[in-house]
């Protein structure tokens with residue numbers, strides 16, 4: 080049984096189909112890359128999976144259970160955690176408290192505030208943010224805020240982690256560290272879907288890649304298959320090669 | 325060793341409030357009637373300001389409903405009058421406001437920003453007009469008499485509510501729910517995706533804060549002895565606590581306490597000195613204070629303290 084399954088997932092904004100008739104499956108332990116031009120509907124698909132938005136029509140199943148229509152907090156507690164493309168840390172709260180909230184509310188069963196502190200410390204160690212644990216989250220660099228979002232998501236003990244462009248705006252060193260982090264998260268047995276424009280990261284980290292274009296699924300396959308697909312090169316990879324990235 | 329230190333710390337932290345409570349509990353023995361009434365008034369404003377900031381401080385949802393919840397308490401007091409022992413009426417009034425806030429919360433807490441502000445203020449007007457209509461057409465009265473309790477008894481009830489409120493607010497603020505409320509204020513969407521049941525937490529906290537406003541209304545009604553809808557649902561009691569809390573500063577629990585205490589005395593002073601212009605002077609003072617003290621009085625003092633200690637530190641080094 081697939082860990083996550085989407086059936087003809089669709090979402091319109093006014094007349095625009097941001098996501099149209101997309102069906103997909105993600106297996107336990109897999110890392111799926113989600114790529115496509117800006118505006119292709121990648122973030123919207125994350126919003127649909129994490130219940131920030133409801134698919135209309137369409138249905139999403141997690142661990143075999145239909146999760147369409149549930150609230151975001153329920154989906155988080157069931158084991159789906161996410162980060163945000165535009166970072167959304169709790170800026171005035173210390174880094175440690177940001178992560179403690181995940182452990183105390185998002186995990187199931189939720190940890191007591193004291194146990195949450197212990198768990199959060201461990202996670203900060205894991206993502207290498209221990210040095211700034213008492214700093215207000217809003218004062219961190221962008222790279223560290225993105226790491227903090229990953230830490231907060233991990234604290235909810237997810238089975239599935241949705242990473243929305245956590246390498247966007249980072250320098251090459253930071254990107255390398257970020258790739259290392261994703262590898263070690265996979266090592267913990269967490270299933271990952273990642274949206275990323277950094278092709279090196281996608282090609283190296285993912286077992287499978289899904290390409291969205293104008294809201295629809297354009298292609299799906301192993302990194303090798305995707306890199307060799309004429310259609311993908313035409314609408315996405317080629318365009319990026321032209322832009323020099 | 326560690327354990328003993330924290331127990332000691334806890335005792336030390338607990339001592340100041342306990343001493344204050346004892347001092348206030350004994351104060352009716354020495355205070356004149358006028359001073360006692362003024363102190364009761366101050367407590368009422370502190371209750372409104374602190375319970376308001378318990379919800380609105382961390383979440384950033386500016387509610388202008390205090391007068392509605394307070395008024396619900398006032399009317400509970402007037403309707404139940406002699407029917408129940410007074411402590412039960414206080415609890416009933418609190419519960420009435422709690423339930424009302426819970427329902428209102430279910431309807432309005434999806435609204436953000438100015439819409440929430442307007443709706444909560446509309447609630448005050450709605451209740452005022454509803455009760456006016458009800459009293460005229462159904463009961464055929466305009467006002468009601470509330471059995472008086474005596475200044476000292478009123479004082480003690482107000483003190484008891486205040487003590488319960490401060491304990492509740494303190495424990496909430498330092499619990500995981502207190503931090504969750506702050507996270508809602510700083511990013512509601514992220515809070516929901518971190519597993520926080522945002523709607524339930526907002527509704528419960530909003531209702532809890534209304535409980536204390538309602539309880540205060542029950543007690544205050546017995547001091548007024550005669551009430552009508554315009555006295556019970558007075559919009560001033562929505563604005564003042566908000567301004568007092570913001571003036572004092574929302575970052576710390578004692579911010580709204582200090583703000584409410586200062587402004588109750590200021591209002592009293594202005595009323596006696598400038599009976600005709602006091603509202604104007606009062607309002608201008610408020611506006612200036614809030615305009616130039618973004619983090620309230622407590623924030624200002626904290627900033628000054630930080631600068632001073634830094635300078636002292638720098639001087640010692642140089």
Ligand SMILES: Nc1ncnc2c1ncn2[C@@H]1O[C@H](COP(=O)(O)OP(=O)(O)O)[C@@H](O)[C@H]1O
Nearest residue numbers: 092095097115116117118119120121122123124
């Ligand atoms: N909340 C929204 N309201 C209206 N339009 C939206 C909203 N979110 C996304 N869109 C539109 O949907 C399309 C897909 O957006 P998005 O999912 O963010 O793309 P991507 O993440 O692939 O860059 C875009 O055209 C965007 O403008």
Ligand SMILES: [Mg+2]
Nearest residue numbers: 121122123164
């Ligand atoms: Mg996006």
